[in-house]
Amino acid sequence: MTDDRVKLAHGAGGPAMRALIRGVLLEGETHAETLAMDDGAAVPFGDRWLVFSSDAHVVQPIFFPGGDIGRLSVSGVVNDLAMMGACDILGLASNVVLEEGFSLDSLRTIQSSVRATCTEAGTRILTGDTKVMRRGEVDGIVLSTAGVGITDRVVRNAGLRPGDAIVVTGTVGDHGLAVLSARNNLGLRGDLRSDVAPLNGLVRAALAVASDAVHAMKDPTRGGVTGALVEMAEKAGVTVVLEEASIPVSHAARAAAEVLGIDPLLVANEGKALLAVARDRVEVVLDALHAHPLGHQAACIGRVVENTGSGAVLLETGFGTRRLLERDSDPLPRIC
Amino acid sequence: MTPLGFQFRDVERGRALQARLERAVARAGRPVTVMHVCGSHEQAIARFGLRARFPGQLRVQMGPGCPVCVTDAPEIDACIALARCGVRILTYGDMLGVPGRAQSLDDARAEGARVDVIYAATQAAEIARETDEPVVFFATGFETTAVATAAILLGAPPANLFVLSAHKWVPAAMEVVASTSGGRIEGYLAAGHAATITGWGLFEPFAARHRKPVVVAGFEPLDILSGLALLVEHVVAEEARVVNAFSRCVTRDGNARALEALFRVFDTSGGEWRGIAYVPAGNLTLRPDFAHHDARVRFATELASAAPVVERAHVAECLCAAIMTGQALPTDCPHFGAACRPDAPVGACMVSTEGVCRIWFEHGVGGARATEGGGA
Numbered sequence: 001m002t003d004d005r006v007k008l009a010h011g012a013g014g015p016a017m018r019a020l021i022r023g024v025l026l027e028g029e030t031h032a033e034t035l036a037m038d039d040g041a042a043v044p045f046g047d048r049w050l051v052f053s054s055d056a057h058v059v060q061p062i063f064f065p066g067g068d069i070g071r072l073s074v075s076g077v078v079n080d081l082a083m084m085g086a087c088d089i090l091g092l093a094s095n096v097v098l099e100e101g102f103s104l105d106s107l108r109t110i111q112s113s114v115r116a117t118c119t120e121a122g123t124r125i126l127t128g129d130t131k132v133m134r135r136g137e138v139d140g141i142v143l144s145t146a147g148v149g150i151t152d153r154v155v156r157n158a159g160l161r162p163g164d165a166i167v168v169t170g171t172v173g174d175h176g177l178a179v180l181s182a183r184n185n186l187g188l189r190g191d192l193r194s195d196v197a198p199l200n201g202l203v204r205a206a207l208a209v210a211s212d213a214v215h216a217m218k219d220p221t222r223g224g225v226t227g228a229l230v231e232m233a234e235k236a237g238v239t240v241v242l243e244e245a246s247i248p249v250s251h252a253a254r255a256a257a258e259v260l261g262i263d264p265l266l267v268a269n270e271g272k273a274l275l276a277v278a279r280d281r282v283e284v285v286l287d288a289l290h291a292h293p294l295g296h297q298a299a300c301i302g303r304v305v306e307n308t309g310s311g312a313v314l315l316e317t318g319f320g321t322r323r324l325l326e327r328d329s330d331p332l333p334r335i336c
Numbered sequence: 337m338t339p340l341g342f343q344f345r346d347v348e349r350g351r352a353l354q355a356r357l358e359r360a361v362a363r364a365g366r367p368v369t370v371m372h373v374c375g376s377h378e379q380a381i382a383r384f385g386l387r388a389r390f391p392g393q394l395r396v397q398m399g400p401g402c403p404v405c406v407t408d409a410p411e412i413d414a415c416i417a418l419a420r421c422g423v424r425i426l427t428y429g430d431m432l433g434v435p436g437r438a439q440s441l442d443d444a445r446a447e448g449a450r451v452d453v454i455y456a457a458t459q460a461a462e463i464a465r466e467t468d469e470p471v472v473f474f475a476t477g478f479e480t481t482a483v484a485t486a487a488i489l490l491g492a493p494p495a496n497l498f499v500l501s502a503h504k505w506v507p508a509a510m511e512v513v514a515s516t517s518g519g520r521i522e523g524y525l526a527a528g529h530a531a532t533i534t535g536w537g538l539f540e541p542f543a544a545r546h547r548k549p550v551v552v553a554g555f556e557p558l559d560i561l562s563g564l565a566l567l568v569e570h571v572v573a574e575e576a577r578v579v580n581a582f583s584r585c586v587t588r589d590g591n592a593r594a595l596e597a598l599f600r601v602f603d604t605s606g607g608e609w610r611g612i613a614y615v616p617a618g619n620l621t622l623r624p625d626f627a628h629h630d631a632r633v634r635f636a637t638e639l640a641s642a643a644p645v646v647e648r649a650h651v652a653e654c655l656c657a658a659i660m661t662g663q664a665l666p667t668d669c670p671h672f673g674a675a676c677r678p679d680a681p682v683g684a685c686m687v688s689t690e691g692v693c694r695i696w697f698e699h700g701v702g703g704a705r706a707t708e709g710g711g712a
Contacts, residue, residue, distance in 0.1 A: 005447065006446065007446045008442070009442070012679075014678070014679050015679050184454075184459075186456075261376075317385055319384040319386075321384055321389060323699050326698050
């Protein structure tokens, strides 16, 4: 094994990526806010909190069913901010790295998607930077977007408490499976579409009815629901039990997942959030989510059962058995 | 929303089949050992937590059922050697992380080799058509994927497409396992999808020769429970028959067109299966008619002059071989979950989603730990 070079697994959201971040990028780091490795960073700002985050996006193909890299880049950073409670986004910065020869028509389409998504999220690109690389030095386009939001109360992804209900704001697995299918021309028919969307409006609706009852939030992007929940459970030192039968998965995503041999819980979502909610307030939160166009399939999928100190996620299968979930790198379709 | 295939995951029917399985094992009045020969079976057993529900007296061993795991290290080394010569390689995603004796294709790619993942054999031909340079398809897997490779070679492929075949023929390995287990394995759960190609009739001489029952089973939890119940019932009754428990997909004669295509393109030859043994007639090699698409012919010089491979540390202690022949469990291996993880595999069983070690790792040690230890 060659350990002295970066491999694709280092960017896949699994253990290799954590090892790279902890062992190289954060080596010697002592600042608690950095070491928290939350979706963004929160710094005191008067009597409120300034939350900022950034997200670099590369995706193949750049246009996929349900979205494109422009919508992804805005949603990615807006969602990171929203997950920390900062639903009012002050503004975004967009860095565009282009490959020589990239189609200007494609760029215009991406840019109009960026603007439309900003409008949806109630924010704007306020500044940015543009670079062009020689042909072959970058694959088409890289969008790196940063954003700043403000909030009275910061929500941490480590805040789960025993007794909390785990809520997901809609169907899981759609983005990862749609992009995988489009990238490889798998020829899967059906309505398999990415869920990419800015979630600050949806999260604002939930926080408006039960702000103090939402103890933790995280968007299950790379690594999927399993990756996000294992991270949350480990940070909080609690055990989470999920009920497989109550996890919403669209017919199209379930069919694609079965055919490819991929667990929908392990693939990326770009328009969903996981919330840990005090059990006595979960109905109120679900009602608020259901009333929002992006949350009508929100469901309670599990519960935080105990404070174990180590953190684990168990899945009660639809078959009446129980197994431990492990996070993993990007899943690959099986051979046969 | 009703999940697809839910009728094969019905909890009540599952309980009934579990009870039937328990009765069959109780009737034996002794420990019963059977083997499944398919990574997808192990995956379903782990995914649905079935292992923890098997009767205590039933041992379900894992056979050589993962196509990625049984690809021999020198076969991977040959592919890496071509990649390092600058040849463009196409292969299935699971193959990337599999360690050869020194490196994986992933390692070679990080060092600059051109290795791309494809999802279907047809993509190999499409990609080759887009270029003039030679393209090598590192073709792995059992009869299920070998048929797809055969189809592209029979479908007027571009002249610059070369196949490096590491395809394997499962029935040959079952033969080896049956002859070397000393009768310890009392019955076999055969893979449903492979049988859609071969037909269940193929196992009749096997059952007769070894005097053991074979049950062809599908991959939903009810398929597996009913397959095991039937298998143990036949073991107890000492009926060395073949039973088709996957009749919604498998016929007696299989897919005649696919088989015909398979053997027009491939011939069986003896070869090593990683960790298992030398398997007579276990490898599928290209027939001379297809020599002009055979990477071993086209790149014979490059393969012969490849630098010798130095085996890296850990590999010698890897228990994959014992695990794949049902003599050890992943948890018996000192590297399992420690030095050997899905993102840094030591042995082949940790790579593929059909590899036993990876399945056990991802599903919390075979689906048993969570159930046994979780009081929550």
